[in-house]
Amino acid sequence: MSIELRNVTKRVRLGHIRTTYENLNIRLDEGSRVAFLGHKEAGLPAIVNLICAADAPDSGHILRTRSISFPIPTSTYVQKHLSLAANARFIARLYETDERDFLARVVEMGGLEKFIDLRSDKCPSEARSLFCFAVGVCLPFEHYILTNTNIGKKTERDRIDGIIDEVRQRAGLLLVTSSIKSAQQFCDQAYVFDEGSVTFYDDMEAAAERFKAIVSKGDIEDYGEEEETDSVLEDMVNTDF
């Protein structure tokens, strides 16, 4: 077991979104590749916050027995007036990693040679998202939490997919998404979140069917085929609430 939520109850309040999860039981095994599938009203950012210990449950317990990443590619730590290099050094200090070596790996993975010394607000958004992704993936965690797989330019998606593939070979992966396509590509199991209820699926096809049914039952937009879906979710995860 890597992460376990035992009888967790959480009232989610994100603006107009009000969802209550009661007696939530989720278990993520060591090395597992699990997707959390949910539309934007499912309150997934709050669940991610619980897993990352950014917030406490109203009741119940959360057990973490392995090193868990922060939500990747979160940008909440990026100081816009500092260079990407200075921001990477902060993460290196935080995770007690050699700064020079870490920076070199981030630059190489993100292909950021041209941007690393620029102020982050002067960098193109693709470079920033590549930076945030590379910073997370270059750290040695035992379980990675990904909240967006649409990183960088469209021409680089294959390379990024390759990196995510490599990550899921060496560690556990939790993909928090509203994209069925990404979930099927990277995960073997899924928890499907609907307002207040969670269902576990060992079969990604069944999970996809269930999620499609949830999306189509109301007037919720079908995010499954949209490219920008995960960035909507990422914005929610990055929101200070």
Add this chain to the structure above:
Amino acid sequence: MSGGPTGGSGTAQAEELAQVLKDLQTQINVIVALTIRELQSLQKSYNYGFAWALLEPIMFIGIVRLGKSFFGGLTPPNMPPTTFIVLGIVPFYLYVAAVSVVYKSGGTQSNLLQFPRITPVDVAIALALRDFCIYFTLFCVFVVPASIYEHAWPPENGLKVALAFIAFWMLGVALGFVIGAANRVFPPVRQFFSYYNLANRMIGGMLFVITMIPSLYWPYLTWNPVLHCSEMVRDGWFATYTSPIASPSYVMLWILGLLLLGLSLERFERRVPYV
């Protein structure tokens, strides 16, 4: 072979101790990383944040010094006025800043908490350390030239002054944790803090030493640990002044008591939702 089980238990204890020390080292590294980040982030708000941190005490010192020039008698005759004022004002501002940042950080959910190894306590301590760096620099910048100009250099006991300065900071951090915990469940407490802050400017020894007050009133003032800290700073700096009341052990008791209460409340309130 009778030593076997005892040896095993000893090894287990040693391993536990090593783990505790490793965790402590990690927490220190996290706080250092956050403090450096906070110091770097001062650049972004230089015009309003950092400059104001400098300007407010400068203005206050200037006004009090002018008052002294016009009215006289605001500072004791055996201590040079500008040094006396700076020694009172800058550490007091550090105390207020430490209380404010710690209690405010306790009432809001920082985005940095998404990093599993960062806790709210780390964020609060890092913010307070940032303010310590600012006000310590400010202290040196003001007090050294002022004391040289007024022939009060060097301090009689530099170590005592430094420890008193740190005591101010620790007292602020400890009180900040208590007010922050109260603020989570009862937000109007911040209004009480502003009243307390205002009162403390009058009774905290920022602009007086206890010997300027008739001894009849001492029992009404000496309960205040901030006054003890102010007395310790001036006692340590001036060879011409020995405080009759300054008690480091009394201040330490307050710090330990408030820290115990504040950290216990913080732990107890983790499930309370942020307002």
